Amino acid sequence: MSEDPRLCIGFIPLVDAAALIVAVDKGLAAGEGLEIELKREVSWSNVRDKLNIGLFDAAHLLAPVAIASSLGLGHVRVPILAPFNLGLNGNAITVSPELFADLKTSADGDLSDPMISARALARVVRERRAQRRDPLTFGMTFPFSTHNYQLRFWMAAGGVNPDEDVCLVVLPPPYMVESLAKKHVDAFCVGAPWNSVAVDLGVGHILHFASEIFARAAEKVLAVRERWAQDNPDLLIRLVRAQGKAAVFVGNPDNHAETAAILAAPDRLGVKAEVIMRTLAGKLKVSPDGDVRASDRYLLVGRANAARPDPAQAAWLYAQMVRWKQAPLDGKLLAQAQAVFRPDIHDKALGAPPMPAGEPADGIGAFSGPAFDPRDIAGHLASWSIPAR
């Protein structure tokens, strides 16, 4: 069977589309005999729909959306495969200067510790309720998103019920900063570059890198329809191989400047290369005063085995969907969710890399609570007090 090497791939302008964009713009995909046309999109619903009905052959997709689509949650059921992680982590929680000041007053320690900040948030929430003020509003990017789960996990750890005590609203990332400035939201969790944009404008403080809440969270995947993968097995391997080469390039600090310049192009991300550099280097200005926080795992692309899909991560994302009542707990659904992540296809194209030392043994590394066990999701969820079950 001859497979058509002309592929149409959708992406959202975010730094974690780096490997996808570099693979095309540096000719790595062409080197695998692929002719890829990248299409910039404005919303995750649009990327999902265009992938599902076949307008896209592959897409830069939120990992939880790939699972939700495969399980038929929230929309039409279309089985999706994720043979490659475009990025782990990369989000941050940014709060307004007013909320930052309130948290600081309420904190019984260093706010950079997520347990201290989560407990401080619980106190702020209680005080606001006592004063009969509106609940705090938090923006995030999509119902099925790590942003949603990162915010909820963090709040709940401090005793805040995200469904009762605060408002969680979806906002398109380009509107986050304006909404914070206009006080439509008090905080948000979003990917790069929007946290840095808010800090630069003096309207926000970065409270946490999401990697401080979970050491490894599958953020965006390269997604294809299961049906397409069956019809184009050779193309799929070549596509993953091109992504693998690009991810290694992006992960090398020597190439950050070139990567940033490629991503900055108007038809790619269309933002200044300097802001992209900060994200790639994991070194972000966190307050309008100029404080800088650095983490070598702020965004993982092509490092620390980040590209290899881990079914334990898929199980963990499914567990978050169950915890927050987006999905019922069902062994069949769990198995389907895990089958979305395909390390076998990754390994066939690129070989199996050894798991680097120092990575969390459970594949997640949450800042609080017991280690994650994909074989016992019910037991894992029972250990949380919020929501009351």
Added chain:
Amino acid sequence: MDLLLKIVIVDESPVRSAIIEEGLREAGYTQVTRIEEVTNLLARIYAIDPDVIIIDLENPSRDVLEQMFQVSRVVKRPIAMFVDQSDTASIQASVDAGVSAYIVGGLMKERVKNILDLCISRFNAFSRLQSELDQAKIALEERKVIDRAKGILMKAKNLTEDEAYALLRKTAMNEKKKIAEIAQSVITASEMFK
């Protein structure tokens, strides 16, 4: 009565939303509201409390609606996606046209399908209108270039307007190019000789 359905159109293009509104009104729907701004979209939608929401597919606020359709606690009533889960042809047609519809209440699927079909044809009509408009703009630009080139030729070679145009047309035929292209080279050349 079905024609009393409350319909909201979310579209950043005022022209297109006007075209859709007109179509819905012609079909007998009287309660149609257009929302063009994107900030605080949810507050507006809650205030209007529509039965059906029609949204331009390229609108970033689609993700906002996706959430609304999952958080029924906020909307305070059962919510559902319009399209039948198996009806991929309808989804394809609407994605191709660039429109998406959501129902908020427990509406009859057939009724919403009629509304969506109407919107798809209106979206397609708008795209045709848009490309005609683009072509008209190009034609107007070409007209201006040709007029300038004619003026240059009339002055330089002492020709009448008809003779200048005939010369442009003959050169275009000989060179197998468009008249506007030849006119542009005349303008470019005359600039260089200045």
